Amino acid sequence: MSQPAAQEQVARYGAAASIGTVFTKFRKFLRRRPTLAFLLCAPLLGLVIGLIVYPFFYSIWLSLLNKKETRFVELANYLFLFKRDTFWMVVRQSVLFTLTAVFFKALIGFIMAHLIDAIPTHRQRLWRGLALIPWVMPPALSTLGWWWIFDPSHSAFNWILHTFFGTSVPWLSETFWARFCVILVNIWWGTPFFLIMYLAALKSVPANLYEAASIDGANAWQKLIYVTIPMLRNIIAITMLFSTIVTFANFDIVRVLTMGGPRNTTHLFSTYAFSLGIMSGDIPLGACVSLFMFPVLAVAAFFILRNVRQRVREI
Amino acid sequence: MIRKAFSFKHMQQNRRWALILAYFFLIVFIIFFLFPPYYMLVTSFKTNQEISSVKGIPWIINQAPTLFHYKNLLINTHFLTFFKNTVIVTIFTVAISMTISILAAYSLSRMRFFGSALLATGVFLTYLVPETLLFIPLFKVLGKLGLLNSKWALVLVYPTLAVPFCTWIMIGYFGSIPKALDEAALIDGARWYQMLFRVFIPVAMPGIIAATIFAFTISWANFLYPLAFVYSNEEMVLTVGTVTTLIRGDVYHWGGLMAGALLAAAPPVIIYAFLMDYYISGLTAGAVKN
Incomplete structure (x- = not known):
């Protein structure tokens, strides 16, 4: 035609x-x-x-019904949750999990994007390809691998600690370490996304900005602060917002690694909702817990949408 | 003159050190990134005896490697059933998702109707809705439809995860096609479907491949929905099947478990290895395009 x-x-x-x-x-x-x-x-x-x-x-x-879904109980489920310590622990853990994981994913992703950007162009493809593998593997399955790594008696990490330092760490059975582990696995899984986004953004910064900065006598640190970060501000913000949603709503890692244990201390909203709603069969209470995610998601979505709209207008 | 040469050499030396440092830290990070799959691979080739002994370096295979876990997995477990179910669910999910999103993106990028701009924004918002927000009401909905414990339930609900993103990036790809192209086709007397199949789909092929990979990955890797909606071995898919049924009692069959997890994770990784550029363009398109 x-x-x-x-x-x-x-x-x-x-x-x-x-x-x-x-x-x-x-x-x-x-x-x-x-x-x-x-x-x-x-x-x-x-x-x-x-x-x-x-x-x-x-x-x-x-979420407004009773457990057998026969009676309308207004906000009784919400009030019930407010009175439970476990629920508040889930709130705190979800916030801690999200803030820590997103921060380190962004930091490591930013550093790695710069490292890959620093090596010769024809080698970048290989390194970028290798770095993206954690993101490509289905998270439930790669977490199985981590679970084995954290195994108390046969653990690959504990073997080092035991052989060289004579101690071992109860990775998944002590609250602090269990929280550390779920966050670590989330960082491992999610960093490649940041890496790819930042690397693509780095390539789009005009080279003459750096040349101009060099002529003005800027060192590497000053170039980072006064050229790279201002140019990447938008993409840093939107990537972190996206990741906040995904991390806050994460399910697979905690479910496979700890099932919320020890003593519910690693539960996130999603896993807590699953164990209440599907495992214990209290559908209304589970619905109630998962709806508590909504305000956070809505705020993140609002800012993402504003950011995207702004960019559409700029084009 | 001498000074200049000296400073040039100095700069070159600096640059070499920067490069060596960059490689050094890259290698450290890559070891962190690749250690779990490596350790899974090593474990899957170890004998049960070696896995359960606490002597020897666990990071390498000390005794003779074995294919026992893989053979056992394929012969004595439901692994192949899981694999078949995942393939069926994935094929249907990809076909349904791509049909819905290509038609909608074609319409939203070129035509106008009452509320179409609102719908485009709505598509983007639904892309931000995580699966964990809706699995409990969906559990009830599927129960009413009589689809609980069926792989077809997954074929019904997986498109809700894939379609918003696919539509969103397809709107971007279709939107970037010059309008002159469809005007030319229109003057030639092309009808809407001819325009879609002869102009839009061929020109936006990279976007379609990226969206297809996304839909494929979503339906291959999803864990929550099959965990909540499917129970029996006959209907189970790979992710949940590997995690739940290969763990028997409290004796963990680590070798078999790792072999299963690796085989189940292989198809997305292989596809990624061949189509990396499309994969990455899809990844960045979601936030960067439009």
Whole structure:
């Protein structure tokens, strides 16, 4: 359907008649557009409304019922959770988990992006490829590997500690270390995302900015503070916001590594909701716990949307 | 003149040291990144006897390597059933997700109807909704539909995770196609589906590959939904099957477990190895494009 083909058609059928039909077709097409456009979006709308919007409101309704889902109990489930220490521990652990993990993922990702950017271009592909492997493996399965690494008696880490220092660490059975482990695994899994985003952003910083800074006598540190970080500010912000959502709602790692233990101290909202709602069968209470994630997610989503809109306007 | 030469040499030396340092720290980080898969691989080739003994360096294979765990996995467990189920679920999820999102992205990037701008924003917002927010109501919904403990439940719910992102990046790719191209096609008398199949899909192929890889990864790797919605071995998929059924009692069959986890993780890693650039462009497109 290229230009020569069109010309051929015109020559074959006679110019006047052909232009006439093309125009009617064009007009017809335009007239049909809104209906057609809507029909093309209908499957998407059906999916979003039926399996995302409706379940969300259904979840709010569920959270207002009693355990057997026979009676409307208003906010009793929420008030019940407020009185439980475990719930507040989940709140604190989720916040600690998210802040620590996102901070270190961003930091390590930033450092690694610079390291990869510093080596010759033809070698970068290989290193970037290797660094992305943790992100590519299904997290539930790679966490199984970590679980084995943290095994108390056969642990690869404990072997070093035992052989050289004569001690060992109860990685997953002591609160502090269990929290350390779930955060470590999350950092391991999520850093490549930051690395890729920052590396792509670094490549887009115009080289002449650095040249200008060099001429002005800036050292490497000053270039970082006054050129790189201001240029990358937007992408740093949006990557951290994205990661905040994913980390805060994380499920796989804690579920496989500790199942929330020891004594519920590593539970996040998602794993706590799972153990209450699916394992113990108290659907309303589980729905209630998972809905507590919503405010945090909504705030992060608000800022992401604002950031994306701003960028659309700049273009 | 001499000074200049000296400072040039000095700079070159500096640069070499910077490069050596960069490589050194890169290697440290890469060891951290690759240690778990390496350790899984090493364990999967060890004999049970070696795994359970506390003597010897655990980081390497001390005795003769064995394929016992892999053979055992394929013959004596439900691993192949899990694999088959995952493949079925993934094929359907990818096909459904890509159909829905290509049609919608085509419409949202080129046509207008009442509320279409709002819908585009809505798609982006649903992309930010995590699976963990909705699994409890979905559990009830699937129960009502009679789909609990069926792999088809996963085919129904996985597109909710893949479609928003795929649509979002496809809007970006379709939006970057010059309008002159579809005007030319229109003048040639192309209908909407001809325009979609002959112009948009071929031109936006890199985006389609990136979106397909994303949908594939989502449905291959998801853990929460099968854990919540599927119970029996016949309907189980790889992620949950490997984590739950290969652990028998409190004696951990570490060798088999690691072999299973590696085999289950292999397809996404292999696809990534071949299509790395598409994978990365999809990863960055979600936040950078549009």
